[in-house]
Amino acid sequence: MAEAQLCGLQDEFTCSVCLDTLTDPVTIPCGHNFCLKCLTDYWDQTQEYSCPQCRHTFTTRPELSRNTLLNEVIKKLKKTTLSPPPSQNYAGLGDVECDFCTGKKFRAVKSCLTCMASYCQTHLQLHYEGDALKHHKLVDPDRNLKEKLCEKHQKSLEMFCKTDETCICTICGMTEHNSHKKVELKMEREEKQKQLGATLSDIKRGLEEREKTLKEMRRAMEEMK
Structure with a gap:
């Protein structure tokens, strides 16, 4: 027993x-x-x-x-x-390694933008079971997590300062960027994507018009011959 x-x-x-x-x-x-x-x-x-x-x-x-x-x-x-x-795959060339494995590391299955760390299947379980971690933002494995950290405060970049056109963390938003115009990074990303989509549409339209003009010129040249 x-x-x-x-x-x-x-x-x-x-x-x-x-x-x-x-x-x-x-x-x-x-x-x-x-x-x-x-x-x-x-x-x-x-x-x-x-x-x-x-x-x-x-x-x-x-x-x-x-x-x-x-x-x-x-x-x-x-x-x-x-x-x-549990059986897991060891990290190979091109894989993101788990930050919490010691010795030979397992392949990460998720990265956490709140913890700024990557986890294998076993170490990830706490994010599903622990009340304090359930609301963390998990994404596909990302090997460039350090690039998403504020160099000054080592906090995740969650905001965008429209005044200075730069990504900032919440501490930056309360200090040197306090009086600036700020939005959530997600909102700024969506807005930039819309602007990029509109720009690409304009370029595509311009290319189609030029192609049409080129065809008309070729047709006119053939008629002249």
Whole structure:
């Protein structure tokens, strides 16, 4: 009975960074658990200390100490039959890699414009299951996410300043662009697409008229011959 219960809780004892059973588990202030090495390596590669699972950000790097009780429970879990993680494709040439896989990375299936990160099928599940992430904007895998970040504030570019004709983030909109005329980036994109469509139509019309004129000139030349 106890082993069956542990098997049912297997996902609770899986590190969301390496997707394997927790090794030397540590618990951070937001309540999520990770392998000590996975979390240490993850934080060593960034200047912002956030939870890899819920994205909660900490002002200072939390001290990590092993969760002894959880470690004992995991030892019992390892004695049961563990199911392997779901089958996925590793990222190949031209694929967008998952930002949260360690070691050999899986192919990303979605990119999040709110988190500004790309996710494989496994790491993406939190965006479907977590209440805090359900409303994030997911798009097809995008390898150029950094180009969509404000260089000054490292926030996503969500607005367009019509005064300066440039894309800005919300912080820019409240500071140096505060008195400028601004619209949502999506609205500006739709307007530009309409303008481009109208321009292309005018060009097409002009080409058709020139082609018609050229045919008439050729016909007149033939008659003259």
